[in-house]
Amino acid sequence: MRIVLIIFLLTSVIYSFGQLGSITGFVFDRGQGKGLSSANIVLDGTTIGCASDSKGNFRLDSVPFGQYRIRIGMVACDTTMTVNVNGHVKMEVTFPPPCKYDMAVNDNRCPRCHRRDKSIPINYGLLVLARGTKRREYYDGGCDISCCMPNWYCKRDKLKF
């Protein structure tokens, strides 16, 4: 009788703590208009991850139930979103996410000389003191967050716009 009770307790513990779900998804490449291959997919704070296949599909199995931040991206650039795993989750992600500095939207014509030939995109960045050291580290700016180029700089007029 005691053994049966222990087994019952054990199985109920495993049942309540060991529930596993899965995530399948599709990463859409905004620039190419098709699935994005070899994108890295990682659940923050876990070792669970994979890469999208040649068609942009991915699958994560054996994901313990819970809420995660899923990180989807390429080298030096990614996007995150919250995903709640309580069974099987399907998701579709467009990459890169929309950006207010998108070059396709943002005109690079200089407002002063009205030409584009000397316009270069600017990467904003920040130099910060690394924690506990005297070393300065460079942190990339908004460009890396949404994977697009921010504002323009006209080299002729030395004007930022």
Ligand SMILES: [Zn+2]
């Ligand atoms: Zn100009």
